[in-house]
Amino acid sequence: MAVKTHLRFILVICFVLIIIEIINMFTGRMLSGFGLLPRSVNSLPMIFTSPFIHGNWAHLLANLTTLVVMLLLMTTQNQRRMLGISLWIITFTGLCVWLFGRTAMHLGASGVVYGYFGFLLLAGWRSKRKRMMFISIVVAILYGSLLLGILPTGGFVSWESHLFGFISGIIAAWYWAK
Template identity: 50%
Template sequence: MTAAPFRYQLRVISTWLLVLVVVEFINLVSGRSLTAFGLVPRHTDHLAGIVLAPFLHGSPWHLAANLLPLAIMQLLLFQYGRRLFWQASAMIIVLSGLTVWLLGRDAIHVGASGLVYGYFGFLLVGGVRSGQLRQMAIAVLVAVVYGGLLYGVVPRGGQISWEYHLFGLLAGAIVAIILVGKRR
């Protein structure tokens, strides 16, 4: 596993973040009309939300809370290589979204936090599975710095989609099992 060139990593991550900011700006000035494209469990007219929900947010503050962890997790995931970054990202988005659509409570689910949790799960499990010092060090770093994320998978009242957190975490772990081969 060789990391993608650093300039490529920065270009992809900054473009991803820019897309999130532009989508939030459009959503804000349109009276939150894009939120209608979020994920609503078991509603067939919201199936597109499986893929679109991670790009939508409930407020500028919701987006701001996701930007830094998303960028850091993406940078760390890129250490597994360019191809794996894109495969893992797509699989985590679809698997976590599909699981929330099937099992989540009846509400509009939006936000990149499911993807953040997915990256978190991937980096933890992938680091252990890889057997490589670099990836194991990343797993330890992620566990120490972001271990508090685990509190976000606990059901709580309010508007936080703990389902996206939980199913994102599980999706990331499953994707790591699928994509990261055990090396000695």
């Protein structure tokens, strides 16, 4: 994939997330109903919508910043592999949160961010490619503190999404980074 195509893809993702937040804001947060509520059968399809819905602008911006960096680093994978990894992360994370998460509405792209983080940490060592190893080291240095986010915390942070996202990324790296 050419650099322009990668950047266009990332800009489209950002644009979609921002448009969804604008719609959510102007509809009195009606789209928040597309978040994931664990063990609710009606909420099962929301595994695929919850990463695109955020609680507010601060929540979106907190996720968007890191998501853009992780997406840029993920573009080292070919397009088909990157889409497969992304779908795996969204599905595995969502299912695990649905099965094991607290009974609360889980929203936001942080599970995907943590999935990419886990993938990028392990992919270099698993692939043994110098470029990927360099990316793994840079990610560990710059974003290693994200590991604290997988620990249970109080409040409205879905540490479950962080934990299962990270695990899904590690699993993805194990299988896709050879």
